Amino acid sequence: MTAAGGATPSESKAGLHVVGTSVARETDSVLDRVAAAVGRRPPRVLQVGARSSAAERNVRNWRGLIARRFGSNAVFVGTDLAAGANVDRTMDICGSKRSCAAALGEAPFDLVICCHVLEHTRDPWRAARNIQALLRPGGLAYVSAAWSHAFSASPDDCWRFSVRGLIRLFGELEVATWFYSGGDVGLDVAYRVVRDGEPELDARAGAVEQGLFQVVLDHDDNRAMLARQATDRLPVSRTYLPTLFVDMVGRRSR
Template identity: 35%
Template sequence: MGDRNQIIFLQKFVPSVAGSILEIGSKDYGSTSSFRQFYPDCPYVGIDMEAGAGVDQVIDLAKGIGDLPEDHFALIVCCSVLEHVEKPWKMAENITRLMAKGGTLFISVPWVWRYHAYPDDYFRFSFRGVVSLFPDLEWATPHYSTTVEGEFVEITEDNKQADNAMAVTATTPKGAQRKYLPYLMVNMIGIRR
């Protein structure tokens, strides 16, 4: 399940898929939208850590891949999940195992976000952090997204401080100046070598 900007990003950068799709964190909580509807002609498997609407299989990828086939999925979607994983490096290894050679990973993770437990909240990720978790992938240009629908900022070699450029300064009640970053997600497309 994803927010509106995650859906916009996926539709723009992966408009079609030839093969099976795996969505990690597919449980419908009523406040997000499904990716499933955008690929109606593809075999689609939604997994989550607990059963519910949108969940085809209950699997915790930080512990293993269950009965999912290795080297199989043409697209894996993992949005707003990795921050909830106690050992994301283990989950990253299992995600890579599930990707077909030449397969695509769409990952969206928080860089600046409030604490939000499901079942807990452990990490925030820079784009470099994501790259380090998935060494077998080639990455396209990452983008920040905000809570404003359709607002994306490309992260390039010349623009590594894009997050800082979006900060605002405000005066605190005691008269001090405080810098605030907006909520930011890092959105990335990786291809398995």
């Protein structure tokens, strides 16, 4: 698998560079890539897991972003398992190719957005295959999935994904970029790990990631932190991770 894109490093550790960015900036970059790919043609955009809810007030309104960037001629289709606000088609992204075609038609998409969905699916391998198949050559997939997150059963919570896990899952795509993003309301921070200005895809980046995001507490600090919680917590571990999502932008090359 190859990587594309560039970055200006701001911090160095173990030969790698950590680049501070934001999800808003990275989202704009995704739309720039779409604009460059489609030219004057209005894009076709699919959002998997599009149903809006009050609990997701920090989730971006992709329909609005696409309309503002590309105008009313852009095609935007929001899908979800259940009907609701922002949903145009009800379908299961883990279903068969035939069921996906029945819901969406045969026309491919220039951008497929799948944010905060894969960790809840029953079959992320099939979901990834379907997303890749829905892209036209040169089309982009923007995938964001939980790496560290509290249990969230909506409707179920099945998986967690590392960067390398997503890269393997979407093996047919060329990685354009990837980054980590925070998940708290009002906190728009993101970080990329690069080498020589390119996204670092090697597992050796894990040593940097562990140092950046992991907090190890001794026994007394562990118990003190648990005692400060509003409800009871069990002292099962002395190691904590923040709410963290892995974000990957991949391009279908053929």
